[in-house]
Structures are given as structure tokens and as C-alpha cells.
Amino acid sequence: SISAFIFDLDGVIVDTAKYHYLAWRKLANELGFEFTKEQNELFKGVSRKRCLEILLDIGGITATQEQFDKWMIEKNEDYLEYIEKMDESEILPDVPKVLNFLKERNIPIALGSASKNARPILEKVHLLSYFDAIVDGNDVTKAKPDPEVFLIAARKLKTAPEKCLVFEDAVAGIQAANNAKMLSIGIGHPDILSEAKYNFKDFSEMSIEFLSDLISE
Ligand code: G16
Ligand code: MG
Numbered sequence: 001s002i003s004a005f006i007f008d009l010d011g012v013i014v015d016t017a018k019y020h021y022l023a024w025r026k027l028a029n030e031l032g033f034e035f036t037k038e039q040n041e042l043f044k045g046v047s048r049k050r051c052l053e054i055l056l057d058i059g060g061i062t063a064t065q066e067q068f069d070k071w072m073i074e075k076n077e078d079y080l081e082y083i084e085k086m087d088e089s090e091i092l093p094d095v096p097k098v099l100n101f102l103k104e105r106n107i108p109i110a111l112g113s114a115s116k117n118a119r120p121i122l123e124k125v126h127l128l129s130y131f132d133a134i135v136d137g138n139d140v141t142k143a144k145p146d147p148e149v150f151l152i153a154a155r156k157l158k159t160a161p162e163k164c165l166v167f168e169d170a171v172a173g174i175q176a177a178n179n180a181k182m183l184s185i186g187i188g189h190p191d192i193l194s195e196a197k198y199n200f201k202d203f204s205e206m207s208i209e210f211l212s213d214l215i216s217e
Contacts, residue, residue: 004159009113011169019082033059045170086124094203110153144172147180
């Protein structure tokens with residue numbers, strides 16, 4: 001049975017992917033090329049550094065180390081301007097319902113995110129207090145699909161990986177959960193997240209019975 005839960009942040013708890021997209025698009029436009037929503041799919045769950053490498057590839061741009069560092073900072077500053085304006089209204093459907101269900105049963109909850117901005121975002125939407133452990137882009141050396149982020153989370157929750165469940169919206173994230181030998185649940189399009197053990201469009205599609213069965217099995 002499952003005894004601990006790990007949540008990805010972007011695309012699972014809040015829809016910050018749209019802000020990442022706007023900030024990357026602004027940079028691309030400044031550098032003289034387009035960046036589409038479809039291309040943004042590749043950026044989900046991927047580190048900021050890796051995103052910039054892919055973006056420059058798309059634009060056919062070779063950067064000096066100095067330029068690269070400058071553009072990383074620029075993108076993040078733009079992104080932070082969007083984050084600054086966030087509030088509870090940006091929490092994705094039924095996330096509080098699931099968090100409350102777990103809290104009421106004293107089930108440990110962790111965040112497993114690639115983002116270095118995870119804490120301020122959770123603070124903004126007033127969900128920080130639900131999490132017993134936070135593992136984010138500041139704690140990992142290997143990006144998803146490497147299982148590192150989720151394995152650290154399991155260790156912090158003092159739970160064996162096999163007893164952990166992961167909610168993820170990114171292909172690389174589902175692969176990371178599977179690589180960690182955890183139960184993977186895809187939140188988003190089942191076609192994109194076909195490697196997940198279970199799939200839901202969002203939390204409003206997932207019943208509380210489904211969760212209690214996993215816990216008590
Ligand atoms: C998120 C996003 C990625 C983003 C990454 C790093 O991962 O899905 O698009 O590039 O974090 O974010 P930051 O620039 O804030 O450090 P996750 O794992 O929360 O979905
Ligand atoms: Mg995500």
C-alpha cells in the first residue's frame with residue numbers, strides 16, 4: 001500500500017507553465033525568433049539551464065558563457081514578475097481537497113519539483129504548510145527523468161520508494177517516478193503521459209475512494 005505522497009509543482013499544483021512560456025517567448029522574441037506553445041511542452045519538468053539550451057538550439061544561436069548567464073537571469077526576472085502576482089485562485093482544481101484528505105489522515109506529503117522558485121510559489125498560493133518536505137531545483141544535481149528528486153523526497157519522508165506515490169504532469173517526471181520504483185500518476189493528457197500507471201485529466205477526475213483504496217490496500 002501507499003504511505004507517502006509526492007507532488008510535482010508546475011502543472012500539478014499550479015499552472016505556472018504559462019508564465020514560464022511567456023518569459024521564454026519574450027527572450028526568444030528579443031533574440032529574433034518565435035517560440036510556440038508546442039515547443040513549450042519540451043520545457044515541462046526540465047531545469048532552467050536545460051530549457052535555455054533547448055531554446056537557443058531552436059533559435060540556432062550559439063551563446064558565450066556570459067550571454068548564457070545573462071539570459072538565464074533575464075528569463076527568471078520576467079518569470080518572477082508573474083509569480084509576484086499569483087494568489088490562491090491559481091491553484092489547480094481540487095488540489096486542496098486532496099491535500100486536506102491526506103493531512104486529515106497524517107499521511108506525509110512532499111514536493112518534488114525541478115523549480116528553484118518552488119518555495120515562494122507555495123507561499124504565494126498559501127499551500128506551503130501542507131508539505132512535510134520540499135525537494136526542489138536547489139537540492140538536486142540530476143534532472144528528471146533521473147529519480148534523484150523523488151528519492152530525496154522519500155528519504156526526507158522516511159518512507160521506502162515503493163510506498164510512495166508521485167503526481168506528475170511531465171513525461172520526464174513520470175519517467176523519474178517510474179525510475180524511482182514509485183507509483184506514478186499522470187495529471188494531464190493520457191496520450192502524452194502514457195507511461196504513467198494511472199492517468200487523470202486533473203484532480204477533479206480522481207475520486208477520494210481511489211486514493212483511500214491505494215492507502216488501505
Ligand atoms: C518546473 C517546470 C519547468 C521549469 C523548471 C525550473 O518543473 O516544469 O518548465 O523549467 O521547473 O523552474 P525554475 O526556472 O523556476 O527553476 P516542475 O518539476 O515543478 O514541473
Ligand atoms: Mg511539472
